[in-house]
Amino acid sequence: MLSKDEILRLNLFSAEIRKATIHALSTAGSGHIGGAMSMVETLAVLYGKVMNVDPQNPHRKDRDRFVLSKGHSGPSLYAALALRGFFPLKELETLNQGDTILPSHADRNKTPGVDFSTGSLGQGISMAAGSALGARYMGNSYYTYCILGDGECDEGQVWEAALFCAQHKLDHLIAFVDYNQQQLDGSVEEVCHLGDLRLKFEQFGWYAQEVDGHEVSQIYEGIRKAQGQTGRPSMIILRTQKGWGCEYALAQPICHHLPISKEIEQQEIERLDREIEEMKRGMA
Amino acid sequence: MSYKGTREAFSVALTELATIDERIVFVSSDSLKAMRAVAFAEKFPEKYIECGISEQGSVDVAAGLAACGQIPFVGTYAGFLTMRACEQMRTFVAYPNLNVKFVGINAGLVGGEREGVTHQFYEDLGILSSIPNVTIFTPADAQQTYEAVKASIEINGPVYIRAGSGREEDIYPAGTPFAEEGFRVLRDYGKDLLICASGFILNRVIASAELLQKEGIHATLADVNILQNRSPEKLIELLKKFDRVLTVEDHNVNGGLGSYICTLACEHHPMYVERMGLKDTFGESGGAEELADAYGFSPENIGKQVHKLMERGR
CATH class of the missing domain: 3.40.50.920 (Rossmann fold)
Incomplete structure (x- = not known):
């Protein structure tokens, strides 16, 4: 279980990730803010507590791997990586510009700390499966974590991978679905209802849990339980809200991709700074 | 070392490679038998990765394995690779230049004999010709396929090897290397x-x-x-x-x-x-x-x- 201080620390990390993400997106002028925001707490738990990674040696062989299957949410991953020291924070201001190391979608060719290029939806989970299988050849020395979007679960390949991971008993694979209920054309329910995702993965042979995706303690507990599994892969359904932690995004009917002005950035950062101050007072 | 036709030649070369290089694995899309690779799977059960009939998933699983240091060979029907899993080959293997080898069987009219249009592929080379980083080998018979498989691991990046039905006429004498100059x-x-x-x-x-x-x-x-x-x-x-x-x-x-x-x-x-x-x-x-x-x-x-x-x- 996380201590109260650790929870505070990870909430602070989440707020810092949000600030850095909004700053990057406003520099670019627009971006996929909704999905970038909804997975922030999971990134904070992974990069702030769980994952064995070394910013000074991003290619270390025994590092844990991360696959951002919903590759369009790259900006908050970049913020987490920059805050962990994989590259200077200043790089975030080059998001999606010419010659950047931070393209809109995650790219292993360009970004230190990014293990897999993603962006075309429905495919990351198969690569994560390959990565988890690869761990076996190295004595199961690492875990592979993968975040999928809910909308991309429309893709048939996700379910090819769901079968494969169970068949191969990939217990060093821990996947998440960021179930924020929105995709480009509308709500997930309206576009292509996913039904009971937890039950679906269970029936595919996974150990499946459902947690509040904005509660770091629940995410952490979910990961700990998943790490305790043997002989089956784990799925953690993150109940989230698209745009969470950015009032501007939350106020839009659909916040998948939005313009972000400097004024909006200022308002959001001021609000996040106030939250950070409150949290710090709580720590003291 | 004996084989008849391009498929068996692939399998024999793969088995020999796996004997000397522990990074070699075979990714199957329910294609182990079609690739004549049963003997490989018996000799190296832990190196045989069965994905079932799911070419798109198979190619991305191979990408994941390659990103973690393995050298996966994905072998199945040429069109199921280059058409059904084309985007996976392009974006997730070729773009990051991952070390995945592809072997496409039933390539060509003659390669897909007696199976008809669904299993006969004469577009594979055109598709791959427009994708950067992919090296395309077109061996003319079994002996050259054997050599092509061996030569493919000298290249650090994706290679596509075109194979046929297994009934190709032998042209090359044993020991003829795969011509590097093309x-x-x-x-x-x-x-x-x-x-x-x-x-x-x-x-x-x-x-x-x-x-x-x-x-x-x-x-x-x-x-x-x-x-x-x-x-x-x-x-x-x-x-x-x-x-x-x-x-x-x-x-x-x-x-x-x-x-x-x-x-x-x-x-x-x-x-x-x-x-x-x-x-x-x-x-x-x-x-x-x-x-x-x-x-x-x-x-x-x-x-x-x-x-x-x-x-x-x-």
């Missing part, structure tokens, strides 16, 4: 024209060159075994010795050998070109020899095209 001259009868062939109709092209020789047309015949070669200088040198070239391939005339040679000729040494292959048509089910004849690959018909080519510009 072609090998098999007949040098003279300078009347150059004939470039690729793939499993090579026996028919050789027969045609021999017939033409008797008729007084002195051709040089090259087997082109690497398409879109990044270092085509030697092939360009060869082209420069001629003013006519015929290309013969068991593939659509667009995108494969014909297109490759046309591009080199246009850019370096303009000359008269005839392309033989599938022209604006699909194939059909039938016996290999019967099909090859019906679609224009008889030695006599190849000779006819040469005569036509010899008339051009005169």
Whole structure:
């Protein structure tokens, strides 16, 4: 279980990730803010507590791997990586510009700390499966974590991978679905209802849990339980809200991709700074 | 070491490679038997990764394995790889330049004999020719397929090896290496024209060159075994010795050998070109020899095209 201080620390990390993400997106002028925001707490738990990674040696062989299957949410991953020291924070201001190391979608060719290029939806989970299988050849020395979007679960390949991971008993694979209920054309329910995702993965042979995706303690507990599994892969359904932690995004009917002005950035950062101050007072 | 046909040749080479390189794994899309790789799986059960009938997932699983240091060979029907999993090959293997090897069987009209259009693939080379980082090997028989598989791991990046039905006629003697320069001259009868062939109709092209020789047309015949070669200088040198070239391939005339040679000729040494292959048509089910004849690959018909080519510009 996380201590109260650790929870505070990870909430602070989440707020810092949000600030850095909004700053990057406003520099670019627009971006996929909704999905970038909804997975922030999971990134904070992974990069702030769980994952064995070394910013000074991003290619270390025994590092844990991360696959951002919903590759369009790259900006908050970049913020987490920059805050962990994989590259200077200043790089975030080059998001999606010419010659950047931070393209809109995650790219292993360009970004230190990014293990897999993603962006075309429905495919990351198969690569994560390959990565988890690869761990076996190295004595199961690492875990592979993968975040999928809910909308991309429309893709048939996700379910090819769901079968494969169970068949191969990939217990060093821990996947998440960021179930924020929105995709480009509308709500997930309206576009292509996913039904009971937890039950679906269970029936595919996974150990499946459902947690509040904005509660770091629940995410952490979910990961700990998943790490305790043997002989089956784990799925953690993150109940989230698209745009969470950015009032501007939350106020839009659909916040998948939005313009972000400097004024909006200022308002959001001021609000996040106030939250950070409150949290710090709580720590003291 | 013994094998018959391109599929068995693949399997034997794979097994030999896995014996000396622990990074080699085989990714199957319910294609272990089709790839004649059962003996490999028996010898290396932990290196045999079965994905079931899911080519898209298979290619991305291979990408994941390669990103973690393994050298996966993905083997299944050529079109199920290059068409169904085309985006996976392009974006998740070729773009990050991952070390994945692909072996596509049933390639060509003859390669997919008796299976018909759904299992006969004459577009694979055209598709892959437009994707950067992919090296394309087109071995002409079993012996060259064996060598191509061995040669593929010398390249740190994606390689596609075109294989057939397993009933290809043997052309090359044992021990012939896979030509690094991307072609090998098999007949040098003279300078009347150059004939470039690729793939499993090579026996028919050789027969045609021999017939033409008797008729007084002195051709040089090259087997082109690497398409879109990044270092085509030697092939360009060869082209420069001629003013006519015929290309013969068991593939659509667009995108494969014909297109490759046309591009080199246009850019370096303009000359008269005839392309033989599938022209604006699909194939059909039938016996290999019967099909090859019906679609224009008889030695006599190849000779006819040469005569036509010899008339051009005169």
